[in-house]
Amino acid sequence: MTVNLKSLENPTYIAADSKTASNTKRTSYVPSNHRRILCIFPKYSRSFGTFHYAYPLMGNVRAFMPPQGILIVAAYLPQKWEVRFIDENVKSATRADYQWADVVIVSGMHIQKPQINQINELAHRAGKITVVGGPSVSGCPEYYPEFDILHLGELGDASDRMIEYLDQNLERPQRQIRFETKERLPLTEFPTPAYHLLDIDDYFLANVQFSSGCPYRCEFCDIPELYGNSPRMKTPEQVVAELDAMRQSGNMGAVYFVDDNFVGDRRAAMKLLPHLIDWQKRNGYPIQFACEATLNLAQSPKLLEMMREAYFCTIFCGIETPEPDALHAISKDQNLSMPILKAIQVLNSYGMEVVSGIIIGLDTDTPETADRIIEFIRASQIPMLTINLLHALPRTPLWRRLEAEGRLVFDENRESNVEFLMPYKQVVEMWRRCITTAYEPEFLYERFAYNMEHTYPNRIEVPNSPARTSGANIRKGLTYLTNILLRIGLFSNYRQTFWKMAKPALKAGSIENLIHVGLVGHHLIKFAQDCSKNEESASFYSQKILTKVRS
Structure with missing residues (x-):
């Protein structure tokens, strides 16, 4: 047929x-x-x-x-x-x-x-x-x-x-x-994902969803139109059951809340966190949590204290740009409720390493934008930033505006479908300069060193529980550490920079931090080196065809 x-x-x-x-x-x-x-x-x-x-x-x-x-x-x-x-x-x-x-x-x-x-x-x-x-x-x-x-x-x-x-x-x-779909199944009736069909050990991170939807309407984001403006929640009991199911399918080390905005409904988050804290205590704090949230979370100290006790160690914030006028232009005013650098410092004070989204190619960009972004990276001490060219997604205010202005471009030789107000090649080179500078080994490791000194010590002291000191965890840690010391410490082209961080960390017994910096930093450095050779895309949604689909 x-x-x-x-x-x-x-x-x-x-x-x-x-x-x-x-x-x-x-x-x-x-x-x-x-x-x-x-x-x-x-x-x-x-x-x-x-x-x-x-x-x-x-x-x-x-x-x-x-x-x-x-x-x-x-x-x-x-x-x-x-x-x-x-x-x-x-x-x-x-x-x-x-x-x-x-x-x-x-x-x-x-x-x-x-x-x-x-x-x-x-x-x-x-x-x-x-x-x-x-x-x-x-x-x-x-x-x-x-x-x-x-x-x-x-x-x-x-x-x-x-x-x-x-x-x-x-x-x-x-x-x-x-x-x-005309009537969504309430999240409270969602089944536990079929974790029994996979091996969690195949994955860099495990993940869980608590909510769907976001109350904000950033111009470039399709989440409100796909999933709604009013966040919908699972019950805390569902989330805990999913964590238990994941543990049965592998030895996860970290769990990422894939919610569009973990604090989209702060009352719901406040109800969930005691359950996460209880689960961590009952199980001996076997994992770290990470999530996505708006930067104004920094104005909720009670929520932050509970997240700290639940062992949230990483938070992704869509900062997008350090320029206030640009944030207003893309309807991201929630980032302006307090100074951005101050908000990052507050999150760091609760032991949370901030990961930031950065967008290049906004209508408000100027030839000086790259300098301002690099200075922001230096001032904020954020190690990891997802630096992307602006790309218009369907079903977003950005798409509709650019479509009306005749500024959508569909060309597989371009990195973005947006006709920028600045020359295309200049915008791409701004992106390339930002990402290669951000992940120069010395500059990146300086920012990691700051977080090792000023952020990580603010986390709670977790117990040396059987879950954390299990044979599987020890074998995993030894595998990671051995590969990092050999592949980076002996054979990488930035090994001297690596050892400036690794020697003090080994001496202090900060093995977990060393592994974190080694794994994450290696990807960032290698990816940026590929970007400098035009071997990687400038946007997650890049139209440019760099590799063929498997036949």
Whole structure:
């Protein structure tokens, strides 16, 4: 059976208000037939955020974080169905995997579009029904004309209709079908992600979701339109259950809250934190927590004290630019509620290392912007910053404004789809100067040294519990330390700079800090060196084709 190419013109929509929908009361669909479902998460192209240069130092690590969305879908499917999960960042799906399946489900982000469409092609070669869901297809269904079924929106009534359809049909549809969520499943009813289908040890970080949505409307961000302005929460009990499930699937060292804004609802965060503190104490503080939050968190000392006690050690803040006028222009006024450098110092005083997002190519940028960003990096002492060119995402105020101004550019030879007000090459060179300067080994290690002296000591003293001193943890630590000392201390081109940090740290017994700086710093330095040779993209969403998709 072949795909009807007219499906783009006349797709079939099935939603809660269609004739095929039952009432919207949440019930579990009981299937009549057995199905084999292959859930595939596509490979990311290399980027700053994949942390690929750290993996060789970490033994078995193959990918950055488990994909929460498709693991929740895998857990939501009927219990009697067989489900196989493959993260192609860890290993590729084989021909045998495709042949085994009745249905292939894929999820991903815009940056994974080529890989998502290739999985569809491979599945169709095997004659399988294909489904794509997740943030990319929900934002831009037109990106995926060849898929049999599109799941648009979050988990909800569309998911139940999709499951019912797959239960009743084994043949590929004559035209594309779209199941669109009209009623979201409350986060309080979300299943625990199917962690049993993966090995946490394959990942740089573990992750968990507490909330969805963000109350702010930054011009460049698609979160409010995809997930809403009013944050929705899981219960604290759900989060704790997920932490327990993750521990059963591997020896995680850190857990990242992937919420769009961990403190989007501060009352909810205040209710969650005592449960996290209790969980850490009961389990002997086996992990560090990290999260994303707005910079104005610095004005909530009670919340910060509880986060400190729960052992939050890293916080990503979308600072974007140190320039007040630029922040106002991109509707990020929440960063202006107190001086930025003061807010960073406050977060550091609670033991939290700040990671910052920085955007280059804003309409307010000038030829002096690069100098101001580099000076901000120096003054803030932030070791890690995600420095990206501005890229307009669909379903954002930025996209609509640039579209109206005729400033969207679709060219695979460009790093961004934005027609900047400054000359394109000048903006790219500003980015290159910022990222290569930020991650010059000496400059980077100076900032890490500041945090080792002024931030890390502000963390609580965690016990030498059985969970922290387990054989698995000791073996992991020795693997990391040995690889760092050998690969960086003996063979890297910045080994002299490394030893200036490593010798005092070894002498002081600060092994955990040494490992952290070694792993993170190595990726940042190597990535920046690639950027200087034009071998890496200037944006996570870069249009420029640097590598071919696996055939």
